[in-house]
Amino acid sequence: MLLKSGVLVVLSSLASGALVACGTEGSPSSSSSSSSPSSTPAAATEVEAPSPRLAMTYDGGVLVLDAGSGEVLLDEEVDGFLRLNPAGDGRHLLVSGTGGFTALDTGAWTDEHGDHGHSWATEPRLTGFTIDAREPGHVVPHHGRTTVFDDGTGAITAFDPADLAEGEPELDTWQADEAHHGVAVQDGHGNLILTVGDEESRSGIRLITAAGNELASSDECPGVHGEAFAGDIALFGCEDGVLVVDGREITKVDAPDAYGRIGNQAGHDTSRYVLGDYKVDADAELERPTRVSIIDTRTASLRLVDLPASYSFRSLGRTPDGDALVLGTDGRLHVIDVATAKVTASVPVTARWREPLDWHQPRPLLEVVGETAYVTEPATKQVHVVDLRTLEVVDSLVLPQVPSELRGVTG
Template structure:
């Protein structure tokens, strides 16, 4: 069985850069401040603590260590309808609202290097609310915030990430925005919140950490889809995207219009905290949004797709899950198909998650997650049996 070892890749770099930050002894309780991602009781370690954290249809939560292939049971939440993750937490929409699982594994992006932490997995608590919830996360799990929008009650909630890291669900604000398919996109000390007129979204508005509306509204008709990138926060609009950036506490907006009339993007996905993200465009199209260049690229996969994800690596890989359960690898430059797997499962909850050298796809029918070496002709590196059926999952520790 193939076992990937990341130690040789990252240990030297991590040890050197951790020392350069004034630091913690690797393997000991970190002496760094929270501006480096440290949390009391967690250990700073020499490599990413990559895990698969899984939730079955009844809410049983567990995780699998990807280095040791050892399982850990975490607990039980309500039956999930949807799950989002920032690479540490899983935010599961249940009948109670949004229940939060802390994997206890995370990476702190310090710009030119990273810090890696290992703590204890736990069930943090619940954000109450009515109806389907849209969750938007930021680039860091121990700083900034997480946004939750409840469709039926129209409540826009901003959560305090530092409190989450300490095991507390703390709301920075809860605003009545009226019932609609809205979103709360964290940026700076606050968040962008959709504003609807008669249930139709027309603009987005920035609210500070106290919930106060600050600055001018920005047009964004039928806003749908948001993601944090290395450059700023993207919100999808009917005619393109708004890119929001924060400088010295002030929020600025740039419009990135579509270059053609191809079907719009409504959900963005990509490797965490990279500048380029991907989105479906109709049945077989792929939009790539480069937030550094403020430009769109449109590709045609030639087959019906379920999900697309931008790797945004040096080779420009784009991964797609098609409706037959195959994972396809495309070149971002020209849309050429580079590799394709055999069918790996067609569950409605099947989803690709990825890091810099592997992708993961859950197959709940078989109770496994496939590990795919996407840069190596989409080779199946491992098929991993998870401790709970992976109806929903996240690769954590990223």
């Protein structure tokens, strides 16, 4: 047991992969254990070069494709609405669905050995590793740790994604003060950043040590939602700007409007800039914005970029060199120079489309894997392949199902 500020914090454990809430309200605490897969993966074969793969959810299941040929390598029926999240190791994804987060092995990876690498391929599979969650929410890989948040209980779980290859990562867990639609992430020092809120509202973030001691906090972030990283600098969206977290320093960057919501962001490992959406109508049933935000995390400043069309929360991405990408409802992939906050190119990819009112419903989305952008077109059951070096559509893969979410790995 730990004693913090007169509050007794009890360490509990995980059994059979089920997440058990631990600690007392107001004092996040941690514990460790592991879960075992239910089946053994097929033997891997060394291949000549990396073999990129795409995972896709649809109404009734999840499948894995060869990203080059479009061949279906796995088609697994799964009930309920499913989401796909990078697990953090470049090989596995976490499938969010009823009951929790389950690891999906895409079956393709490369072991790096200094000046060369060895690429491997095997059959993709849904593994037996699951983190139980009443309402699985955000998944954040960062700095060799992957952190997941259960909106239904406020339980937070983190693990080393490299251990997924063995099937049994050890899990560290904390408990937020109250359940809410939140997000948490471990920084490079083992500290935890987590959102603060309840079922009615959200107000800010806390930075705590692994033992639960508070290092910094801010309540200047109404409606806090989403996160991104500019290298090691973290950014969290608010309804009136963003919070920038650099070490233990938290800086508020105000939006130019009283209500200027930035709820979805796209960061970059080597860029100081973060791309965000930007909404100004607090009362809209569904606002279809035509501006995005560019936040400079070094100067704590924000600029807005006008686009010729609206976009959705699945429209944001970054190029390998850090430019911003926005998939518009005009069917074009817009490229933005983040240093100048100017649109520099617009690539025709899909037909014009309109964002549906229900966020569960399929719509075109953008997924960037290496130097390739993949853009789904549910209306035609296709995924279009865009070479980001030439900004040209180089292929279109026919899909067996209407795509909902899409994630890729380089292999």
